Amino acid sequence: MTDSSRARVATKASGPPFIRTTFPASGSNGTLDHVALVTIDRQDALNALSFDLIDELVAALESLDADPACRAIVLTGAGERAFAAGADVRELATQTPISLATENRFAAWDRIASIRTPLIAAVRGFALGGGCELAMTCDMIVAGEDAQFGQPEIRLGVMPGAGGTQRLTRAIGKAKAMEMILTGRTMARRSSRPGVRGCRPGAARRACRKAGDPAGIRAESLGWHRRRAAGIL
Numbered sequence: 001m002t003d004s005s006r007a008r009v010a011t012k013a014s015g016p017p018f019i020r021t022t023f024p025a026s027g028s029n030g031t032l033d034h035v036a037l038v039t040i041d042r043q044d045a046l047n048a049l050s051f052d053l054i055d056e057l058v059a060a061l062e063s064l065d066a067d068p069a070c071r072a073i074v075l076t077g078a079g080e081r082a083f084a085a086g087a088d089v090r091e092l093a094t095q096t097p098i099s100l101a102t103e104n105r106f107a108a109w110d111r112i113a114s115i116r117t118p119l120i121a122a123v124r125g126f127a128l129g130g131g132c133e134l135a136m137t138c139d140m141i142v143a144g145e146d147a148q149f150g151q152p153e154i155r156l157g158v159m160p161g162a163g164g165t166q167r168l169t170r171a172i173g174k175a176k177a178m179e180m181i182l183t184g185r186t187m188a189r190r191s192s193r194p195g196v197r198g199c200r201p202g203a204a205r206r207a208c209r210k211a212g213d214p215a216g217i218r219a220e221s222l223g224w225h226r227r228r229a230a231g232i233l
Contacts, residue, residue: 083134121142126145132164
């Protein structure tokens with residue numbers, strides 16, 4: 001293993017304040033060579049996605065993507081309540097169309113979509129608004145039985161701004177996507193099985209039934225990526 005691929009953990013004390021990166025990741029059977037675990041850690045705000053958090057996430061993902069020793073990345077949210085409950089509404093409240101256009105902070109989302117290393121979202125709890133869009137940006141989703149997906153932006157008088165109108169339509173079809181986007185209704189993982197299985201931009205290909213154990217979701221995701229990294233898949 002090269003120096004760049006040795007175990008590294010970014011914490012709030014020594015690195016980006018809201019992103020923790022562990023590479024190589026650890027599973028129930030020990031170290032998982034070539035697999036990285038990236039955790040969004042902003043539990044006090046249900047892992048809400050501020051612009052700075054997204055910038056830090058992009059930096060972490062691009063660093064792993066550039067490392068030849070990393071062959072798979074698992075993205076998850078800290079805690080038991082949310083993968084990511086959406087954008088930072090308080091931050092957005094201070095923005096205007098002009099400031100959003102000039103600062104171009106949404107460009108970071110295109111960089112996430114450009115990650116070449118297989119990226120899997122390990123979701124439990126809320127994946128709403130930007131959180132749902134972030135999950136759909138990944139190549140695959142492993143969802144807990146308590147996962148809730150949705151694009152509730154209409155309740156705030158805005159529209160999904162990070163690709164939700166396109167990716168959700170491709171994932172579950174136009175009619176269901178319009179229902180969710182125009183009503184703000186959420187979709188539970190246990191009821192979404194017919195609609196989201198088998199679609200590439202965020203397919204919930206497997207459900208982990210260990211809803212009471214957040215580690216179960218990560219273990220399922222890490223196990224899939226371990227097989228992929230080893231060339232089994």
